[in-house]
Amino acid sequence: MHETKVRSPRQRKSARRSRALSELAALVVVAAVVVGVAIAASGSGEKAPRAAAASPLAGIPQQGRTLGSPAAPVTVEEFADLQCPACRVFAESGLPVLVDRYVRTARVRLVFRNLTFLGRDSVTGAQAAAAAGEQNLLWGFVDAWYRNQGEENSGYATEAFVRRTAAAVPGLDVDRMLAARSAPAVESQLREAQVAAERARVQGTPSFLVERAGRTPVVTDAATLQSTVDRALAGR
Amino acid sequence: MRLALRRDPLAAAIAALALLGVCVSAYLVYVHYAGLKPVCSFGGGCERVQSSPYSRLAGIPVACLGLAAYAGILASAALASHRAVLAAAATALTGVGFSAYLTYRELFSIHAVCTWCVTSAALMTLLAVATTWRLLRAPRPSPTEAVPSESF
Numbered sequence: 393m394h395e396t397k398v399r400s401p402r403q404r405k406s407a408r409r410s411r412a413l414s415e416l417a418a419l420v421v422v423a424a425v426v427v428g429v430a431i432a433a434s435g436s437g438e439k440a441p442r443a444a445a446a447s448p449l450a451g452i453p454q455q456g457r458t459l460g461s462p463a464a465p466v467t468v469e470e471f472a473d474l475q476c477p478a479c480r481v482f483a484e485s486g487l488p489v490l491v492d493r494y495v496r497t498a499r500v501r502l503v504f505r506n507l508t509f510l511g512r513d514s515v516t517g518a519q520a521a522a523a524a525g526e527q528n529l530l531w532g533f534v535d536a537w538y539r540n541q542g543e544e545n546s547g548y549a550t551e552a553f554v555r556r557t558a559a560a561v562p563g564l565d566v567d568r569m570l571a572a573r574s575a576p577a578v579e580s581q582l583r584e585a586q587v588a589a590e591r592a593r594v595q596g597t598p599s600f601l602v603e604r605a606g607r608t609p610v611v612t613d614a615a616t617l618q619s620t621v622d623r624a625l626a627g628r
Numbered sequence: 629m630r631l632a633l634r635r636d637p638l639a640a641a642i643a644a645l646a647l648l649g650v651c652v653s654a655y656l657v658y659v660h661y662a663g664l665k666p667v668c669s670f671g672g673g674c675e676r677v678q679s680s681p682y683s684r685l686a687g688i689p690v691a692c693l694g695l696a697a698y699a700g701i702l703a704s705a706a707l708a709s710h711r712a713v714l715a716a717a718a719t720a721l722t723g724v725g726f727s728a729y730l731t732y733r734e735l736f737s738i739h740a741v742c743t744w745c746v747t748s749a750a751l752m753t754l755l756a757v758a759t760t761w762r763l764l765r766a767p768r769p770s771p772t773e774a775v776p777s778e779s780f
Binding site: 416424 | 660661664665678683685686717718722724725726729763764766767
């Protein structure tokens with residue numbers, strides 16, 4: 393059986409203080425757990441750097457719009473539009489193989505020719521990619537763009553999207569890249585890509601121009617790229 | 629439902645701080661969804677921070693989470709119930725923990741400082757202090773001041 397014991401004012405005050413401190417301690421623990429779980433579960437901050445570190449381009453020298461050794465005997469110019477879904481598919485499945493077999497072994501160097509025929513979002517992406525090239529990070533930016541590519545001409549390439557994409561490229565100074573988009577060099581790079589595509593009679597994207605000194609350049613598509621590169625390397 | 633703002637200066641101060649927090653986070657939510665460059669002093673790091681991967685938590689912009697937190701604290705400041713006081717303190721303590729994490733990321737991962745984020749972190753810290761103080765001095769909703777004891 394229980395009976396109640398009436399407390400003195402001092403006891404009541406002490407009990408209230410004790411209860412308040414217990415509540416506070418519990419709140420601090422709960423807050424710490426919530427923050428810890430939220431950060432760990434989302435991994436929001438870690439995702440982009442990890443994806444970039446796992447990029448097939450990691451460790452390969454970039455210079456402007458080129459990727460790989462300048463001394464490589466074969467040059468492959470890729471004609472692509474950042475909005476083009478087939479270009480994204482190639483970037484995800486074909487490019488890593490090409491890079492591992494030929495670029496990393498200094499047998500091929502890649503040149504990115506950024507076309508903008510699909511629409512306004514293409515221009516936005518191409519300007520940003522070329523501006524990233526001013527920091528020798530065009531290929532990293534293109535890789536990040538494809539990872540986040542939206543629906544064609546849906547207007548997804550907003551300023552915020554460009555910023556987020558650029559921020560996912562390790563080492564890229566986002567503010568500098570954004571400012572460089574209006575540079576004359578960016579404009580001329582896009583014009584050169586268009587001229588090169590017309591000269592090579594590119595019919596669609598992605599297309600590839602495989603070049604070796606002393607040989608006639610060959611335009612090919614993703615399906616026959618590897619065999620074309622093999623022939624160029626073999627001097628055939 | 630008891631309203632606390634008129635009778636309690638601390639609750640009024642909490643409401644004022646939370647309102648400032650709502651304004652700051654609402655601005656950041658607006659520039660985020662409008663794709664605008666935030667107005668920024670001291671080196672222009674706001675844009676870099678706002679566009680970094682750390683500006684989202686589980687896919688939700690942290691500015692939205694901040695807006696929800698400040699709005700919740702603002703609402704609870706108007707109430708005198710123990711639950712409201714407890715909820716405000718829990719929200720502010722969680723907010724200050726997350727602000728500390730984001731400030732660490734600003735300094736050591738993004739290498740840029742966003743004045744809006746620093747302002748928000750300072751507001752949340754003040755709110756954590758104020759809501760904790762309010763919690764500690766609040767009367768407990770115990771129905772009796774007596775406790776059971778064993779009789780002999």
